[in-house]
Amino acid sequence: MLGGVFQSTELATPRFAVCGDRVLESHASLAKDEIMIDIPKDFTGFIAVVKRDCSTCRLIEPAFRELKRGASLQIHSQDDPAFPETIDEVFDERRLELSYRLDIEIVPTLIQFQKGEETARLVGWRRKDWRRLTSLPMLGAGLPEFSPGCGSKSVEPGRREKLAFTFGDTPLQARRIDVASQQDEHELIFERGWSDGLPVVPPTEERVLRMLAGTTRPPAEVIGIIPPDHAPCTIEKVAINAVMAGCKPEYFPVVLAAVEAACLDEFCMHGVLATTYFAAPIVIVNGPIAEKIGMNSGHNVLGQGNRANSTIGRALQLVIRNVGGGKPGGVDRATLGQPGKVGFCFAEREHDSYWESLAVERGFSADQSTVTLFAGGGVHPFGDQKSRDPESLTRSLAMTLRTVYHGKIYGRTDALLVISPENMRVFRETGWTKARFRAALDQALTVDGTEVVAGAAGIDEGMPAQLARKRLSKFRPGGLLIAHAGSGAGMWSAVITGWAASGPRGSVPVTVAIKS
Amino acid sequence: MPALLDPTSELQPAQREALPRPPSLSEKRVALLDISKPRGDVFLDHLEARLGEMGVDARRYIKPTFTRVAPADLKHQIASECDVAIEALAD
Numbered sequence: 352m353l354g355g356v357f358q359s360t361e362l363a364t365p366r367f368a369v370c371g372d373r374v375l376e377s378h379a380s381l382a383k384d385e386i387m388i389d390i391p392k393d394f395t396g397f398i399a400v401v402k403r404d405c406s407t408c409r410l411i412e413p414a415f416r417e418l419k420r421g422a423s424l425q426i427h428s429q430d431d432p433a434f435p436e437t438i439d440e441v442f443d444e445r446r447l448e449l450s451y452r453l454d455i456e457i458v459p460t461l462i463q464f465q466k467g468e469e470t471a472r473l474v475g476w477r478r479k480d481w482r483r484l485t486s487l488p489m490l491g492a493g494l495p496e497f498s499p500g501c502g503s504k505s506v507e508p509g510r511r512e513k514l515a516f517t518f519g520d521t522p523l524q525a526r527r528i529d530v531a532s533q534q535d536e537h538e539l540i541f542e543r544g545w546s547d548g549l550p551v552v553p554p555t556e557e558r559v560l561r562m563l564a565g566t567t568r569p570p571a572e573v574i575g576i577i578p579p580d581h582a583p584c585t586i587e588k589v590a591i592n593a594v595m596a597g598c599k600p601e602y603f604p605v606v607l608a609a610v611e612a613a614c615l616d617e618f619c620m621h622g623v624l625a626t627t628y629f630a631a632p633i634v635i636v637n638g639p640i641a642e643k644i645g646m647n648s649g650h651n652v653l654g655q656g657n658r659a660n661s662t663i664g665r666a667l668q669l670v671i672r673n674v675g676g677g678k679p680g681g682v683d684r685a686t687l688g689q690p691g692k693v694g695f696c697f698a699e700r701e702h703d704s705y706w707e708s709l710a711v712e713r714g715f716s717a718d719q720s721t722v723t724l725f726a727g728g729g730v731h732p733f734g735d736q737k738s739r740d741p742e743s744l745t746r747s748l749a750m751t752l753r754t755v756y757h758g759k760i761y762g763r764t765d766a767l768l769v770i771s772p773e774n775m776r777v778f779r780e781t782g783w784t785k786a787r788f789r790a791a792l793d794q795a796l797t798v799d800g801t802e803v804v805a806g807a808a809g810i811d812e813g814m815p816a817q818l819a820r821k822r823l824s825k826f827r828p829g830g831l832l833i834a835h836a837g838s839g840a841g842m843w844s845a846v847i848t849g850w851a852a853s854g855p856r857g858s859v860p861v862t863v864a865i866k867s
Numbered sequence: 868m869p870a871l872l873d874p875t876s877e878l879q880p881a882q883r884e885a886l887p888r889p890p891s892l893s894e895k896r897v898a899l900l901d902i903s904k905p906r907g908d909v910f911l912d913h914l915e916a917r918l919g920e921m922g923v924d925a926r927r928y929i930k931p932t933f934t935r936v937a938p939a940d941l942k943h944q945i946a947s948e949c950d951v952a953i954e955a956l957a958d
Contacts, residue, residue, distance in 0.1 A: 526877050527870040531943030536868050545874050554872045582876030591874040673874040 390449075390464075396423025397485070398462045400444065400455045403434035405501035408459050411476050412437060414491040421487050429458065429504045450505035451514040457500035475500035512560035522563075522570045523556060525587055540595075545673055547665065547693055551595035562590040565603030567867055574607060575614025577675035578621035579682035584610065584674045589666070592673055596666035596694070601644045602659050606666045608722040608865040609634045609696075613667060617859040618724055623850060624677045627686045629728035630850035630858070632671075633767065634664050634696035635834055637710035638720030640865055641698035648700035650838040653730055653769065653845060665694030689729040697836060700772065704835040705779035712785070712833075713862045720865040725767050725832055726850040726858040731755075733844040735774075741783045742791070744774065748844065749795035753825055755848045759803040759813035761823040765830040765849030765860065771837035774844045785833065796825035827854050889951060892923045898949035900937075901929040907955035914953060 390398070399415065401408040412435040418424050419438060427444035428434050435441065444450060453462065457474040463484055464470065473480050476498040482490045505514060515521055528543075530536045536553045540546050552558065563570055563586070570587035577584045586607065593606045613620045613632050623630045636646055647657035655661060671677045679685065685692070701708050701717075710721040733751045738744035748768070756764035778788055800821045805813035814823065830853055837843070850858050873881065889895060897918060899911045911927065918925040928945055930937050945952055 523872065526873040526881055528873055528881060529870050529939035530868040531939040532868065533940065533947075534868070534943050536871065540871070553868075554874055555869045556872060557869070559872050577876070580876055580878060582878060584876075587872075588874065588876075591872045595874055669874065674876045676876065676878070 390425070393467045394423075394464045395466055396425070396464060398449075398453075398464065399424060399426045400429065400450055400453070400458055400460045400462075400503065401426060401435070402429040402458050402501070402504060403431040405458050407476050407498040407500050408435075410498055411459065411491060411494060414476075414481065414494060417487060417490055418485055422485060446517075447505040447510070447514055448518055450503055451511070451518060455503045456506050458503050459500055460503070509557070509561065512557045512564070515560055516556055521556060521560065523559060523587055524571065524585070525559075525591060527556075544678070545595065545669075547668060547672060549693065551669070552597055554591045554594045558594045559587070559590050562594050562598065562600050562603055563587065565600030566607060568607070574610055577610075577614065577670060578677065579624060580674075580676035582674050582676065584614075584670065588674050589670055592669040593662075593666040596669050597658065597662040598666050599644070599658070599662075602663050602666075604865050604867055605634075605636060605640060605644065605659075605663050605720075605722060608863050609663065609667045609724065610670055612722055612724040612861045612863045613671070615861045615863075617855070618726070618861045619852075619858040620671065620675075621682075622852060623726045623858055624671060624675075625682050625684055626850060626852065627684050628851045629685065629687060629689045629848070630726045631689065631692040631695055631728075632664075632667055633691065633725045633727040633847065634667060635709060635723040635725065635767075635832075636663075636696065636698040636720070636865075637701065637708050637715070637723065638865070639718060640720035641701075646698035648698040648836050652697045652700070652836045652838075653695075660696050660698070661694065663694070664691075664696030667696075668692065668694050691727070691729060695727070699834045700836045703772065705775055706785035706788075706833070706835060709832060709834045710862060713860075715862065715864065721862050722865060723832070723860060723862040725765070725847070725860045726853070727767055728848040728850070731846040731848060733846055734842065736842050739777060741778050741781050741788070744777050745788060745791045746795050748774075749792055749825075751846050752792070752796060752831075755825070755846065756851055757812055759805075759807065759810060761798070761803055761814055761825050762827050762830075763853065764851055765826065765832070765853035767832040767834065767847040767849070769834055769836050769845040769847065771841060771844050772835070772839050773842045775835055789831075789833070792831075793824060793826075797822050798825075799823075829859075830854065832860055892918070892921070892951065895923065895950040896948060897923055897925045898945045898952040899925055899927050900945065900952055900954040901927065902933040902937075902954060902956065903930050904933045904955070904957060910955045911953075 415426060415435055416437055425442060426438055427442040427449050429444045429450060432441050432443035461473045462469055471484055473484060478491045478494060478496050482488055530539055537550055540551055568586050572586045573583045574586055574589060575584055589607055589610050593603055598606060612618060644659050646659045677683050699708050709723055711717055715721050735747045738747050752766060755766045800814060800818040800823050803814050804816050804819045805811055807813055899915055901907045901911055915925050926949060
């Protein structure tokens with residue numbers, strides 16, 4: 352039997368071509384994914400991939416016998432080379448290389464080749480299709496018209512990544528760090544400084560390949576320059592850190608969007624990291640992806656317990672730590688920090704919100720999935736058990752918002768108001784739109800300069816004396832973000848303080864669309 | 868355990884920097900590493916004898932071949948069992 356060199360291509364037919372012989376060196380332009388499989392060069396006939404464990408494969412054994420008599424047929428058995436018993440020659444496909452190379456997803460799969468090129472492919476059993484393709488009008492006469500196939504062993508969970516690793520066409524470029532057999536990989540990770548202080552998932556090649564399956568973007572694509580080391584960051588590096596953070600592959604597009612957002616100049620990630628203040632990139636997710644990947648926008652939304660919420664924000668922070676080199680005591684100069692610096696991510700509760708979402712306010716459509724980054728400090732609780740009309744509740748919220756950064760500092764620090772369903776109910780029941788609420792809130796947050804200049808109320812801190820005769824707004828235009836989140840019970844909301852250097856001179860909140 | 872992929876920018880060397888030389892070998896466990904080059908053993912035999920006379924705890928290790936870096940297991944073993952390593956590098 353001659354060896355064939357197969358070139359994998361996209362899913363279009365022909366899927367690949369037999370284009371050479373065993374001497375790989377004779378093909379100067381061989382691509383990395385060209386491989387050797389024991390199929391005759393210029394093969395004309397059929398290849399069938401089956402497994403004993405599939406009832407359809409067992410059912411159509413008579414059809415294989417008929418086809419074997421009438422045409423050139425190779426049968427490759429994924430789980431038992433003795434199956435089908437009534438066929439003389441069955442290829443042992445337990446290594447699953449052929450299945451991997453030919454992108455077999457279902458068994459049985461029947462592929463027709465003409466002079467080494469795939470010309471047609473059938474999956475499962477549909478008698479009329481098999482008869483037409485094989486030109487055997489009586490094929491499978493005693494068999495049912497139709498029987499669906501089963502999943503190929505090559506696409507069982509986690510298997511595809513193992514096969515990609517085994518058959519050598521891994522796209523991964525990162526440096527490999529060997530772990531001694533007696534060494535504890537978790538301790539190695541701590542010793543190397545890759546962890547934020549909590550255990551991480553060891554980033555093996557197999558896990559990283561699985562993570563990369565969460566995006567269509569190529570692993571080598573540079574997604575941004577990560578501060579503080581200004582290190583170019585590839586999709587692959589993000590995947591490694593997302594694995595470590597504990598992300599699932601379906602979270603990966605959100606992580607990528609968060610990293611892209613953090614690299615935007617206006618977000619000023621370097622400053623957010625380097626400040627002595629409490630700031631950290633807070634990730635707010637909007638759009639359909641939040642529900643799709645199981646993010647929490649309800650109970651304990653700003654707390655622990657949901658894997659997506661907990662790991663997406665952590666992945667971003669690990670990218671900054673590991674790729675960017677930003678570590679506490681190094682360029683991270685936070686005096687106190689806050690727990691959200693491990694990772695802070697949540698989804699807006701959109702399905703029953705009375706107001707347009709944060710992302711819609713920021714110019715995106717409701718069916719777009721987005722990530723907004725806000726350079727924020729910790730969570731400041733707001734509680735009001737008595738306000739039942741919107742005017743009172745707005746003034747009450749303003750009282751808490753006024754304390755952001757400092758009660759006498761105005762226009763310097765942004766804030767994110769996370770309004771709970773019970774608080775929003777007051778506005779819904781009275782028909783207050785978000786715009787009306789914003790206008791009323793702004794009014795309640797505007798004061799005479801004399802109240803907040805330095806020295807007023809016997810406090811040295813405050814605004815410059817020359818502003819004493821001005822009316823001052825607590826927040827700069829665009830400096831107050833509002834999102835709806837939390838569980839249905841509880842008259843609480845949350846104020847998340849922005850970075851002391853908010854706005855164009857420091858960090859501006861950014862929103863980016865999540866790509867697949 | 869399969870190898871791990873480096874999550875960093877790889878601006879730093881994969882191996883950690885060597886510790887500063889200790890001012891004295893007193894109370895130190897010393898690894899004598901033969902890298903499998905000819906006559907490395909002769910040199911290390913001599914060193915071992917001298918260290919023994921000084922009362923220093925010296926232990927012998929050997930790399931499978933001088934052409935490749937030491938296996939991770941061997942490096943880990945030396946790091947766990949010794950404070951100082953002396954290699955016989957060239958013949």
